[in-house]
Amino acid sequence: LKSPYSGGHVEVIVGPMFSGKSEELIRRVTRAVIARQRVAVFKPALDDRYHVSHVASHAGRTAEALAVPDAQAIRAHLTGEDVLLAAPVEALDVVGIDEAQFFGPDLVPLVLDLADAGVRVIVAGLDLDFRAEPFGMMPELLARAESAEKLTAICTVCGAPATRSQRLIGGQPARYDDPVVLVGAQESYEARCRVHHTVRR
Ligand code: ADP
Known part of the structure; x- marks a missing residue:
């Protein structure tokens, strides 16, 4: 359960659609919750495939998640600027992010800041677009992560x-x-x- 990295770090989960990225994110997040760690999960609001407030796999497993419009909204949430939903980063052990490719380049500095602040950041997303070209900033996330799994x-x-x-x-x-x-x-x-x-x- 404890990750092999001490302190904050970045874990990336990539692969094509239906490869089980959401399943794997949900698995890691669920184990952290069982370990009574404090977890927050985010996904882009434009993807409301199943529920606004859950990450869902194609096989139907879910984990609670907050749908947000952009990376800045995640930052506001974690720094307490978002007074309604604030979960200060000091109070979190794990941050999960699904469909990461849709957040765009702003997600990279956010993820690195969280890891520097001591958070285990688990990021799932597409490594390739439908043309099989690298998807936006995902190559940079992959390069900067402590661990990467290709499903x-x-x-x-x-x-x-x-x-x-x-x-x-x-x-x-x-x-x-x-x-x-x-x-x-x-x-x-x-x-x-x-x-x-x-x-x-
Ligand atoms: P991702 O987040 O990578 O899109 P999900 O975790 O949402 O993947 O869904 C993975 C699940 O999708 C699998 O466990 C399986 O039940 C189902 N599935 C449907 N079509 C396929 C496929 N072609 N290959 C693998 N799994 C598939």
């Missing part, structure tokens, strides 16, 4: 370990230049291996 899903075509997220629009592989938000499009994602991941040019 795989199962390729929906062949059953091999999947490292990539296939974006489908109207059932067809998305194009490299397709906008990230496509209004009115029938969009879905599947886990795929390197061989079966397709990006149309």
